[in-house]
Amino acid sequence: MSTLGKLLETYYREHPVLLPWRVDPTPYHVWISEVMLQQTRVETVRSYYLDFLEAFPTLDSFASAEEDRYLKQWEGLGYYSRVRNMHCTALELQKTHGGAFPSTFEELSKLPGIGPYTASAIASIAFHQKEVAVDGNLVRVASRYFATPWNPKSEKDKGLVRLRLKEEMDIDPSVFNQALMDIGRTICLPHGAPLCGECPLKQHCVAHKRNEELFYPQASLSKPKKEENRTIVLIECQGKTYLEKRPEKGLLASLYQPLNLEGHLNEEEVIAYLSDMGLPALSIEDLGPSKHVFSHVIWHMKGYLVRVKESNKGMLFVGEKERKERYSIPSAFLAYLP
Ligand code: SF4
Structure with a gap:
């Protein structure tokens, strides 16, 4: 042997x-x-x-x-x-x-x-x-x-x-x-x-x-990760939160997320964006920053909670229990959707 x-x-x-x-x-x-x-x-x-x-x-x-x-x-x-x-x-x-x-x-x-x-x-x-x-x-x-x-x-x-x-x-x-x-x-x-x-x-x-x-072993030089700024918006309507399905290909494909926008938007810009979606805001609250490290990219996130009076037809709004039981939400959003 x-x-x-x-x-x-x-x-x-x-x-x-x-x-x-x-x-x-x-x-x-x-x-x-x-x-x-x-x-x-x-x-x-x-x-x-x-x-x-x-x-x-x-x-x-x-x-x-x-x-x-x-x-x-x-x-x-x-x-x-x-x-x-x-x-x-x-x-x-x-x-x-x-x-x-x-x-x-x-x-x-x-x-x-x-x-x-x-x-x-x-x-x-x-x-x-x-x-x-x-x-x-x-x-x-x-x-x-x-x-x-x-x-x-x-x-x-x-x-x-x-x-x-x-x-x-x-x-x-x-x-x-x-x-x-x-x-x-x-x-x-x-x-x-x-x-x-x-x-x-x-x-x-x-x-x-x-x-x-x-x-040992031989050290390898790893490529620096790409860094992206994102704005995460929890849109709340009558106790339910808006969720959208991510695209079928790419990062976190087909999983669910709150509204996830490119760049860092301020409160006025978020309110204007929601207004364009047909969702006038009743209130907006700053949820602070959060960071998530993926294998090739790092997200630097800013979060907001926005309450709206009415949801738009065809948009998915779910309560907390249903969200936890049915929808796969990546841990990247845990700071905002525990
Ligand atoms: S295999 Fe690793 S832990 Fe074991 S003696 Fe060698 S260096 Fe040490």
């Missing part, structure tokens, strides 16, 4: 992490959990995972769900394109595979919405295929363990890590990957803070032996 395989197997056996998706790792369960875990912390994913499975216990139940329903289920997790892509995959699986997941990396990768990481995770954890699920965490651990300056954001380097780790994978691939995931998430931490004293790999980790943990 390889040294790394042996260390990982012992660690996984002696430090079991109780995660709901590890109880019954069917392909459907592994898929949902792994997609949710991309960009989201384990602690947050736990309850979302359980709620999602309660709403959609099977792939068929998810595939037949309406868009608004599965977006609502995803509300607060962010990166909504993940659940939209999952839904396309579910439909494709029904169409081409009788609603079942194929078991190999190659077949899984051909499905729309399943990238190399997710395909490897499903193949290795649910089907015990010899595949390495390489994400940024795994690149970091491998980069330090082998003292090689791989870059977690480089697809080429991810491929190199996959090949290198495959050479060491002589235990159950499910155990190998999940032990590495646990170490990457809880011990071999990013931003210069690896907890090497607690690490099962420390005696064989080349970077640790050389006292060079902080030299």
Whole structure:
């Protein structure tokens, strides 16, 4: 048995992490959990995972769900394109595979919405295929363990890590990957803070032996995010709030939001805008600033609450209870619509 395989197997056996998706790792369960875990912390994913499975216990139940329903289920997790892509995959699986997941990396990768990481995770954890699920965490651990300056954001380097780790994978691939995931998430931490004293790999980790943990992985220069000013207007009429559906494509596609205008408008400009919409204002209240950071853009928001006497026909106004139960509202608006 390889040294790394042996260390990982012992660690996984002696430090079991109780995660709901590890109880019954069917392909459907592994898929949902792994997609949710991309960009989201384990602690947050736990309850979302359980709620999602309660709403959609099977792939068929998810595939037949309406868009608004599965977006609502995803509300607060962010990166909504993940659940939209999952839904396309579910439909494709029904169409081409009788609603079942194929078991190999190659077949899984051909499905729309399943990238190399997710395909490897499903193949290795649910089907015990010899595949390495390489994400940024795994690149970091491998980069330090082998003292090689791989870059977690480089697809080429991810491929190199996959090949290198495959050479060491002589235990159950499910155990190998999940032990590495646990170490990457809880011990071999990013931003210069690896907890090497607690690490099962420390005696064989080349970077640790050389006292060079902080030299790895290779740092990547990230592009500065675009910054936008927005004005968010809560239009209230007889206890109900105006909501509009965002466009089908682009940022936060098909989700609901209050009136969301480009730029920073002052009170007079907001009142004039609403008047043009046929909504004369009774009062206006400044709700203060708020900021939301997306993956590629930052919104600097200014908020107002405007009370109007009458709503216009055809405009959607909903009460708080209905809004919370039925409409998916991105967390970007939480400061104004809790
Ligand atoms: S010994 Fe330290 S640097 Fe090496 S894998 Fe463990 S935590 Fe990471």
